[in-house]
Amino acid sequence: MxxxxxxxxxxxxxxxxxxxxxxxxxxxxxxxxxxxxxxxxxxxxxFPYAEGAFSVELENNSAECYVLFHYNKQSRYRKLVYAVKYHSGKELGYYLGGLLGKRLKRVEEIDAVVPVPLHPRKKRKRGYNQSRQIAAGVAEALGKPLWDDVAVKIRHTPSQTGKNATDRRKNVENVFHLCAPERIRGCRLLVVDDVITTGATLSSFLHTLSEAGDVYLTVACLGRTEL
Ligand SMILES: [Zn+2]
Incomplete structure:
Protein backbone atom coordinates (compact mmCIF):
# COMPACT_ATOMS: atom_id res chain seq x y z
CA MET A 1 0.00 0.00 0.00
CA PHE A 47 20.51 11.49 -39.23
CA PRO A 48 23.91 11.03 -40.97
CA TYR A 49 23.72 7.22 -41.19
CA ALA A 50 26.92 5.59 -42.44
CA GLU A 51 26.75 3.04 -45.22
CA GLY A 52 28.90 -0.06 -45.62
CA ALA A 53 31.79 -1.22 -43.48
CA PHE A 54 35.50 -0.58 -43.13
CA SER A 55 38.31 -2.83 -42.01
CA VAL A 56 39.98 -2.86 -38.60
CA GLU A 57 43.51 -4.17 -38.92
CA LEU A 58 44.54 -6.94 -36.54
CA GLU A 59 47.93 -8.53 -36.06
CA ASN A 60 47.36 -11.38 -38.50
CA ASN A 61 44.14 -10.45 -40.24
CA SER A 62 41.37 -7.83 -40.21
CA ALA A 63 37.76 -7.52 -39.07
CA GLU A 64 34.83 -5.79 -40.75
CA CYS A 65 33.52 -2.83 -38.81
CA TYR A 66 30.05 -1.27 -39.14
CA VAL A 67 29.47 2.32 -38.03
CA LEU A 68 26.11 3.91 -37.17
CA PHE A 69 26.85 7.45 -38.26
CA HIS A 70 29.41 9.86 -39.67
CA TYR A 71 30.46 12.87 -37.69
CA ASN A 72 33.28 15.36 -37.52
CA LYS A 73 34.25 18.20 -35.19
CA GLN A 74 31.64 20.54 -36.71
CA SER A 75 28.77 18.04 -36.74
CA ARG A 76 25.94 18.70 -34.28
CA TYR A 77 25.50 14.90 -34.04
CA ARG A 78 28.86 14.76 -32.28
CA LYS A 79 26.98 15.60 -29.07
CA LEU A 80 25.46 12.12 -29.08
CA VAL A 81 28.86 10.49 -28.68
CA TYR A 82 29.71 12.73 -25.75
CA ALA A 83 26.28 12.32 -24.13
CA VAL A 84 26.57 8.52 -24.19
CA LYS A 85 29.73 8.72 -22.08
CA TYR A 86 28.72 11.53 -19.79
CA HIS A 87 25.48 13.26 -18.72
CA SER A 88 24.19 9.88 -17.48
CA GLY A 89 23.70 8.62 -21.01
CA LYS A 90 22.91 5.08 -19.90
CA GLU A 91 19.50 4.90 -21.60
CA LEU A 92 20.71 6.93 -24.59
CA GLY A 93 23.41 4.29 -25.23
CA TYR A 94 20.76 1.57 -25.23
CA TYR A 95 18.58 3.61 -27.60
CA LEU A 96 21.45 4.28 -30.06
CA GLY A 97 22.41 0.59 -29.83
CA GLY A 98 18.87 -0.19 -30.99
CA LEU A 99 19.29 2.10 -34.03
CA LEU A 100 22.62 0.44 -34.79
CA GLY A 101 21.20 -3.08 -34.41
CA LYS A 102 18.33 -2.36 -36.81
CA ARG A 103 20.84 -1.38 -39.51
CA LEU A 104 22.96 -4.51 -39.07
CA LYS A 105 20.95 -6.76 -41.32
CA ARG A 106 24.09 -8.34 -42.73
CA VAL A 107 25.33 -9.69 -39.42
CA GLU A 108 22.27 -11.74 -38.44
CA GLU A 109 24.41 -14.86 -38.52
CA ILE A 110 26.24 -14.01 -35.29
CA ASP A 111 25.99 -16.11 -32.11
CA ALA A 112 26.32 -13.31 -29.53
CA VAL A 113 27.04 -9.62 -28.95
CA VAL A 114 30.14 -8.79 -26.88
CA PRO A 115 30.85 -5.27 -25.54
CA VAL A 116 34.40 -3.95 -25.14
CA PRO A 117 34.96 -4.12 -21.34
CA LEU A 118 35.64 -1.00 -19.31
CA HIS A 119 38.21 -1.00 -16.50
CA PRO A 120 36.37 -1.57 -13.16
CA ARG A 121 37.74 1.69 -11.76
CA LYS A 122 36.40 3.69 -14.68
CA LYS A 123 33.09 1.84 -14.52
CA ARG A 124 32.73 2.71 -10.85
CA LYS A 125 33.40 6.36 -11.64
CA ARG A 126 30.95 6.54 -14.55
CA GLY A 127 28.42 4.12 -13.05
CA TYR A 128 28.12 2.06 -16.23
CA ASN A 129 30.02 0.82 -19.28
CA GLN A 130 28.71 2.79 -22.27
CA SER A 131 29.78 0.06 -24.71
CA ARG A 132 27.75 -2.48 -22.75
CA GLN A 133 24.68 -0.21 -22.93
CA ILE A 134 25.06 0.12 -26.71
CA ALA A 135 25.70 -3.63 -27.01
CA ALA A 136 22.52 -4.37 -25.01
CA GLY A 137 20.49 -2.26 -27.48
CA VAL A 138 22.14 -4.01 -30.43
CA ALA A 139 21.50 -7.47 -28.92
CA GLU A 140 17.84 -6.62 -28.30
CA ALA A 141 17.34 -5.33 -31.88
CA LEU A 142 19.00 -8.43 -33.37
CA GLY A 143 17.34 -10.85 -30.95
CA LYS A 144 20.75 -12.26 -29.98
CA PRO A 145 22.28 -12.94 -26.54
CA LEU A 146 24.53 -10.39 -24.85
CA TRP A 147 27.75 -11.87 -23.50
CA ASP A 148 29.31 -9.24 -21.28
CA ASP A 149 31.41 -11.53 -19.11
CA VAL A 150 33.72 -13.28 -21.56
CA ALA A 151 36.60 -10.87 -20.87
CA VAL A 152 37.66 -8.17 -18.41
CA LYS A 153 39.87 -5.14 -18.68
CA ILE A 154 42.73 -5.67 -16.26
CA ARG A 155 44.86 -2.64 -16.97
CA HIS A 156 43.82 0.98 -17.13
CA THR A 157 45.06 2.60 -20.35
CA PRO A 158 46.15 6.23 -20.37
CA SER A 159 44.89 8.38 -23.23
CA GLN A 160 46.16 7.39 -26.68
CA THR A 161 46.05 10.93 -28.00
CA GLY A 162 49.40 12.26 -29.15
CA LYS A 163 51.07 8.83 -29.16
CA ASN A 164 52.59 7.34 -32.30
CA ALA A 165 51.47 3.95 -33.66
CA THR A 166 54.20 1.94 -31.89
CA ASP A 167 53.57 3.59 -28.51
CA ARG A 168 49.80 3.12 -28.93
CA ARG A 169 50.30 -0.61 -29.53
CA LYS A 170 52.60 -0.92 -26.50
CA ASN A 171 50.12 1.03 -24.41
CA VAL A 172 47.36 -1.54 -24.99
CA GLU A 173 49.38 -4.76 -24.70
CA ASN A 174 47.96 -7.25 -22.18
CA VAL A 175 45.11 -4.94 -21.29
CA PHE A 176 42.35 -7.57 -21.45
CA HIS A 177 41.97 -10.98 -19.87
CA LEU A 178 39.87 -13.68 -21.51
CA CYS A 179 37.71 -15.33 -18.81
CA ALA A 180 35.94 -17.98 -20.84
CA PRO A 181 37.94 -19.03 -23.94
CA GLU A 182 36.09 -22.36 -24.25
CA ARG A 183 32.73 -20.56 -24.36
CA ILE A 184 33.57 -18.42 -27.37
CA ARG A 185 35.67 -20.97 -29.29
CA GLY A 186 34.04 -21.62 -32.66
CA CYS A 187 31.63 -18.67 -32.26
CA ARG A 188 30.76 -15.74 -34.48
CA LEU A 189 30.82 -12.66 -32.28
CA LEU A 190 29.73 -9.10 -32.87
CA VAL A 191 32.01 -6.85 -30.81
CA VAL A 192 30.49 -3.49 -29.84
CA ASP A 193 32.45 -0.34 -28.99
CA ASP A 194 31.20 3.22 -28.49
CA VAL A 195 33.53 5.22 -30.73
CA ILE A 196 36.67 4.23 -32.54
CA THR A 197 39.44 6.80 -32.24
CA THR A 198 42.83 5.23 -32.87
CA GLY A 199 41.47 1.68 -32.90
CA ALA A 200 44.39 0.48 -30.74
CA THR A 201 42.26 -0.58 -27.73
CA LEU A 202 39.68 -2.24 -29.94
CA SER A 203 42.37 -4.06 -31.88
CA SER A 204 43.90 -5.29 -28.62
CA PHE A 205 40.49 -6.59 -27.45
CA LEU A 206 39.88 -8.39 -30.77
CA HIS A 207 43.32 -9.95 -30.45
CA THR A 208 42.48 -11.21 -26.92
CA LEU A 209 39.19 -12.73 -28.15
CA SER A 210 40.89 -14.39 -31.12
CA GLU A 211 43.27 -16.16 -28.74
CA ALA A 212 40.36 -18.48 -27.87
CA GLY A 213 40.83 -19.97 -31.33
CA ASP A 214 38.42 -20.37 -34.25
CA VAL A 215 36.56 -17.15 -33.43
CA TYR A 216 34.97 -15.10 -36.19
CA LEU A 217 34.76 -11.41 -35.29
CA THR A 218 32.76 -8.49 -36.67
CA VAL A 219 32.67 -5.02 -35.09
CA ALA A 220 29.92 -2.41 -34.71
CA CYS A 221 30.22 1.03 -33.14
CA LEU A 222 28.44 4.38 -33.06
CA GLY A 223 31.05 6.39 -34.88
CA ARG A 224 34.62 6.82 -35.89
CA THR A 225 36.49 10.00 -35.10
CA GLU A 226 38.42 11.77 -37.77
CA LEU A 227 41.93 12.16 -36.37
ZN1 LIG B 1 16.72 17.73 -32.67
Missing part, protein backbone atom coordinates in the same frame (compact mmCIF):
# COMPACT_ATOMS: atom_id res chain seq x y z
CA UNK A 2 2.73 2.44 1.11
CA UNK A 3 4.88 1.33 -1.78
CA UNK A 4 2.20 2.05 -4.38
CA UNK A 5 1.65 5.47 -2.80
CA UNK A 6 5.38 6.21 -3.09
CA UNK A 7 5.30 5.06 -6.71
CA UNK A 8 2.32 7.30 -7.43
CA UNK A 9 4.07 10.26 -5.82
CA UNK A 10 7.25 9.58 -7.81
CA UNK A 11 5.20 9.43 -11.04
CA UNK A 12 3.44 12.66 -10.18
CA UNK A 13 6.76 14.32 -9.39
CA UNK A 14 8.27 13.12 -12.67
CA UNK A 15 5.26 14.52 -14.53
CA UNK A 16 5.71 17.86 -12.78
CA UNK A 17 9.41 17.89 -13.67
CA UNK A 18 8.61 17.18 -17.32
CA UNK A 19 6.17 20.11 -17.31
CA UNK A 20 8.83 22.58 -16.19
CA UNK A 21 11.89 20.89 -17.66
CA UNK A 22 10.69 18.92 -20.70
CA UNK A 23 13.36 16.54 -22.04
CA UNK A 24 15.21 18.11 -24.96
CA UNK A 25 16.60 16.66 -28.17
CA UNK A 26 20.23 15.62 -27.48
CA UNK A 27 21.27 16.95 -30.90
CA UNK A 28 19.49 20.31 -31.25
CA UNK A 29 18.18 21.02 -27.73
CA UNK A 30 14.55 21.54 -28.89
CA UNK A 31 12.02 20.27 -26.31
CA UNK A 32 10.78 16.82 -27.29
CA UNK A 33 7.11 16.20 -27.95
CA UNK A 34 5.10 13.10 -27.11
CA UNK A 35 6.35 10.04 -28.96
CA UNK A 36 9.88 11.41 -29.45
CA UNK A 37 12.75 9.81 -27.58
CA UNK A 38 16.20 11.43 -27.11
CA UNK A 39 16.31 12.74 -30.72
CA UNK A 40 13.59 14.94 -32.30
CA UNK A 41 11.85 13.90 -35.52
CA UNK A 42 13.70 16.57 -37.52
CA UNK A 43 17.19 15.49 -36.34
CA UNK A 44 16.24 11.84 -36.84
CA UNK A 45 15.15 12.58 -40.43
CA UNK A 46 18.57 14.13 -41.15
Missing amino acids: ARSLIRQCAEWFRGLLRLFYPPACVVCDTPLVRGECFICTHCLSE
Whole structure:
Protein backbone atom coordinates (compact mmCIF):
# COMPACT_ATOMS: atom_id res chain seq x y z
CA MET A 1 0.00 0.00 0.00
CA ALA A 2 2.73 2.44 1.11
CA ARG A 3 4.88 1.33 -1.78
CA SER A 4 2.20 2.05 -4.38
CA LEU A 5 1.65 5.47 -2.80
CA ILE A 6 5.38 6.21 -3.09
CA ARG A 7 5.30 5.06 -6.71
CA GLN A 8 2.32 7.30 -7.43
CA CYS A 9 4.07 10.26 -5.82
CA ALA A 10 7.25 9.58 -7.81
CA GLU A 11 5.20 9.43 -11.04
CA TRP A 12 3.44 12.66 -10.18
CA PHE A 13 6.76 14.32 -9.39
CA ARG A 14 8.27 13.12 -12.67
CA GLY A 15 5.26 14.52 -14.53
CA LEU A 16 5.71 17.86 -12.78
CA LEU A 17 9.41 17.89 -13.67
CA ARG A 18 8.61 17.18 -17.32
CA LEU A 19 6.17 20.11 -17.31
CA PHE A 20 8.83 22.58 -16.19
CA TYR A 21 11.89 20.89 -17.66
CA PRO A 22 10.69 18.92 -20.70
CA PRO A 23 13.36 16.54 -22.04
CA ALA A 24 15.21 18.11 -24.96
CA CYS A 25 16.60 16.66 -28.17
CA VAL A 26 20.23 15.62 -27.48
CA VAL A 27 21.27 16.95 -30.90
CA CYS A 28 19.49 20.31 -31.25
CA ASP A 29 18.18 21.02 -27.73
CA THR A 30 14.55 21.54 -28.89
CA PRO A 31 12.02 20.27 -26.31
CA LEU A 32 10.78 16.82 -27.29
CA VAL A 33 7.11 16.20 -27.95
CA ARG A 34 5.10 13.10 -27.11
CA GLY A 35 6.35 10.04 -28.96
CA GLU A 36 9.88 11.41 -29.45
CA CYS A 37 12.75 9.81 -27.58
CA PHE A 38 16.20 11.43 -27.11
CA ILE A 39 16.31 12.74 -30.72
CA CYS A 40 13.59 14.94 -32.30
CA THR A 41 11.85 13.90 -35.52
CA HIS A 42 13.70 16.57 -37.52
CA CYS A 43 17.19 15.49 -36.34
CA LEU A 44 16.24 11.84 -36.84
CA SER A 45 15.15 12.58 -40.43
CA GLU A 46 18.57 14.13 -41.15
CA PHE A 47 20.51 11.49 -39.23
CA PRO A 48 23.91 11.03 -40.97
CA TYR A 49 23.72 7.22 -41.19
CA ALA A 50 26.92 5.59 -42.44
CA GLU A 51 26.75 3.04 -45.22
CA GLY A 52 28.90 -0.06 -45.62
CA ALA A 53 31.79 -1.22 -43.48
CA PHE A 54 35.50 -0.58 -43.13
CA SER A 55 38.31 -2.83 -42.01
CA VAL A 56 39.98 -2.86 -38.60
CA GLU A 57 43.51 -4.17 -38.92
CA LEU A 58 44.54 -6.94 -36.54
CA GLU A 59 47.93 -8.53 -36.06
CA ASN A 60 47.36 -11.38 -38.50
CA ASN A 61 44.14 -10.45 -40.24
CA SER A 62 41.37 -7.83 -40.21
CA ALA A 63 37.76 -7.52 -39.07
CA GLU A 64 34.83 -5.79 -40.75
CA CYS A 65 33.52 -2.83 -38.81
CA TYR A 66 30.05 -1.27 -39.14
CA VAL A 67 29.47 2.32 -38.03
CA LEU A 68 26.11 3.91 -37.17
CA PHE A 69 26.85 7.45 -38.26
CA HIS A 70 29.41 9.86 -39.67
CA TYR A 71 30.46 12.87 -37.69
CA ASN A 72 33.28 15.36 -37.52
CA LYS A 73 34.25 18.20 -35.19
CA GLN A 74 31.64 20.54 -36.71
CA SER A 75 28.77 18.04 -36.74
CA ARG A 76 25.94 18.70 -34.28
CA TYR A 77 25.50 14.90 -34.04
CA ARG A 78 28.86 14.76 -32.28
CA LYS A 79 26.98 15.60 -29.07
CA LEU A 80 25.46 12.12 -29.08
CA VAL A 81 28.86 10.49 -28.68
CA TYR A 82 29.71 12.73 -25.75
CA ALA A 83 26.28 12.32 -24.13
CA VAL A 84 26.57 8.52 -24.19
CA LYS A 85 29.73 8.72 -22.08
CA TYR A 86 28.72 11.53 -19.79
CA HIS A 87 25.48 13.26 -18.72
CA SER A 88 24.19 9.88 -17.48
CA GLY A 89 23.70 8.62 -21.01
CA LYS A 90 22.91 5.08 -19.90
CA GLU A 91 19.50 4.90 -21.60
CA LEU A 92 20.71 6.93 -24.59
CA GLY A 93 23.41 4.29 -25.23
CA TYR A 94 20.76 1.57 -25.23
CA TYR A 95 18.58 3.61 -27.60
CA LEU A 96 21.45 4.28 -30.06
CA GLY A 97 22.41 0.59 -29.83
CA GLY A 98 18.87 -0.19 -30.99
CA LEU A 99 19.29 2.10 -34.03
CA LEU A 100 22.62 0.44 -34.79
CA GLY A 101 21.20 -3.08 -34.41
CA LYS A 102 18.33 -2.36 -36.81
CA ARG A 103 20.84 -1.38 -39.51
CA LEU A 104 22.96 -4.51 -39.07
CA LYS A 105 20.95 -6.76 -41.32
CA ARG A 106 24.09 -8.34 -42.73
CA VAL A 107 25.33 -9.69 -39.42
CA GLU A 108 22.27 -11.74 -38.44
CA GLU A 109 24.41 -14.86 -38.52
CA ILE A 110 26.24 -14.01 -35.29
CA ASP A 111 25.99 -16.11 -32.11
CA ALA A 112 26.32 -13.31 -29.53
CA VAL A 113 27.04 -9.62 -28.95
CA VAL A 114 30.14 -8.79 -26.88
CA PRO A 115 30.85 -5.27 -25.54
CA VAL A 116 34.40 -3.95 -25.14
CA PRO A 117 34.96 -4.12 -21.34
CA LEU A 118 35.64 -1.00 -19.31
CA HIS A 119 38.21 -1.00 -16.50
CA PRO A 120 36.37 -1.57 -13.16
CA ARG A 121 37.74 1.69 -11.76
CA LYS A 122 36.40 3.69 -14.68
CA LYS A 123 33.09 1.84 -14.52
CA ARG A 124 32.73 2.71 -10.85
CA LYS A 125 33.40 6.36 -11.64
CA ARG A 126 30.95 6.54 -14.55
CA GLY A 127 28.42 4.12 -13.05
CA TYR A 128 28.12 2.06 -16.23
CA ASN A 129 30.02 0.82 -19.28
CA GLN A 130 28.71 2.79 -22.27
CA SER A 131 29.78 0.06 -24.71
CA ARG A 132 27.75 -2.48 -22.75
CA GLN A 133 24.68 -0.21 -22.93
CA ILE A 134 25.06 0.12 -26.71
CA ALA A 135 25.70 -3.63 -27.01
CA ALA A 136 22.52 -4.37 -25.01
CA GLY A 137 20.49 -2.26 -27.48
CA VAL A 138 22.14 -4.01 -30.43
CA ALA A 139 21.50 -7.47 -28.92
CA GLU A 140 17.84 -6.62 -28.30
CA ALA A 141 17.34 -5.33 -31.88
CA LEU A 142 19.00 -8.43 -33.37
CA GLY A 143 17.34 -10.85 -30.95
CA LYS A 144 20.75 -12.26 -29.98
CA PRO A 145 22.28 -12.94 -26.54
CA LEU A 146 24.53 -10.39 -24.85
CA TRP A 147 27.75 -11.87 -23.50
CA ASP A 148 29.31 -9.24 -21.28
CA ASP A 149 31.41 -11.53 -19.11
CA VAL A 150 33.72 -13.28 -21.56
CA ALA A 151 36.60 -10.87 -20.87
CA VAL A 152 37.66 -8.17 -18.41
CA LYS A 153 39.87 -5.14 -18.68
CA ILE A 154 42.73 -5.67 -16.26
CA ARG A 155 44.86 -2.64 -16.97
CA HIS A 156 43.82 0.98 -17.13
CA THR A 157 45.06 2.60 -20.35
CA PRO A 158 46.15 6.23 -20.37
CA SER A 159 44.89 8.38 -23.23
CA GLN A 160 46.16 7.39 -26.68
CA THR A 161 46.05 10.93 -28.00
CA GLY A 162 49.40 12.26 -29.15
CA LYS A 163 51.07 8.83 -29.16
CA ASN A 164 52.59 7.34 -32.30
CA ALA A 165 51.47 3.95 -33.66
CA THR A 166 54.20 1.94 -31.89
CA ASP A 167 53.57 3.59 -28.51
CA ARG A 168 49.80 3.12 -28.93
CA ARG A 169 50.30 -0.61 -29.53
CA LYS A 170 52.60 -0.92 -26.50
CA ASN A 171 50.12 1.03 -24.41
CA VAL A 172 47.36 -1.54 -24.99
CA GLU A 173 49.38 -4.76 -24.70
CA ASN A 174 47.96 -7.25 -22.18
CA VAL A 175 45.11 -4.94 -21.29
CA PHE A 176 42.35 -7.57 -21.45
CA HIS A 177 41.97 -10.98 -19.87
CA LEU A 178 39.87 -13.68 -21.51
CA CYS A 179 37.71 -15.33 -18.81
CA ALA A 180 35.94 -17.98 -20.84
CA PRO A 181 37.94 -19.03 -23.94
CA GLU A 182 36.09 -22.36 -24.25
CA ARG A 183 32.73 -20.56 -24.36
CA ILE A 184 33.57 -18.42 -27.37
CA ARG A 185 35.67 -20.97 -29.29
CA GLY A 186 34.04 -21.62 -32.66
CA CYS A 187 31.63 -18.67 -32.26
CA ARG A 188 30.76 -15.74 -34.48
CA LEU A 189 30.82 -12.66 -32.28
CA LEU A 190 29.73 -9.10 -32.87
CA VAL A 191 32.01 -6.85 -30.81
CA VAL A 192 30.49 -3.49 -29.84
CA ASP A 193 32.45 -0.34 -28.99
CA ASP A 194 31.20 3.22 -28.49
CA VAL A 195 33.53 5.22 -30.73
CA ILE A 196 36.67 4.23 -32.54
CA THR A 197 39.44 6.80 -32.24
CA THR A 198 42.83 5.23 -32.87
CA GLY A 199 41.47 1.68 -32.90
CA ALA A 200 44.39 0.48 -30.74
CA THR A 201 42.26 -0.58 -27.73
CA LEU A 202 39.68 -2.24 -29.94
CA SER A 203 42.37 -4.06 -31.88
CA SER A 204 43.90 -5.29 -28.62
CA PHE A 205 40.49 -6.59 -27.45
CA LEU A 206 39.88 -8.39 -30.77
CA HIS A 207 43.32 -9.95 -30.45
CA THR A 208 42.48 -11.21 -26.92
CA LEU A 209 39.19 -12.73 -28.15
CA SER A 210 40.89 -14.39 -31.12
CA GLU A 211 43.27 -16.16 -28.74
CA ALA A 212 40.36 -18.48 -27.87
CA GLY A 213 40.83 -19.97 -31.33
CA ASP A 214 38.42 -20.37 -34.25
CA VAL A 215 36.56 -17.15 -33.43
CA TYR A 216 34.97 -15.10 -36.19
CA LEU A 217 34.76 -11.41 -35.29
CA THR A 218 32.76 -8.49 -36.67
CA VAL A 219 32.67 -5.02 -35.09
CA ALA A 220 29.92 -2.41 -34.71
CA CYS A 221 30.22 1.03 -33.14
CA LEU A 222 28.44 4.38 -33.06
CA GLY A 223 31.05 6.39 -34.88
CA ARG A 224 34.62 6.82 -35.89
CA THR A 225 36.49 10.00 -35.10
CA GLU A 226 38.42 11.77 -37.77
CA LEU A 227 41.93 12.16 -36.37
ZN1 LIG B 1 16.72 17.73 -32.67
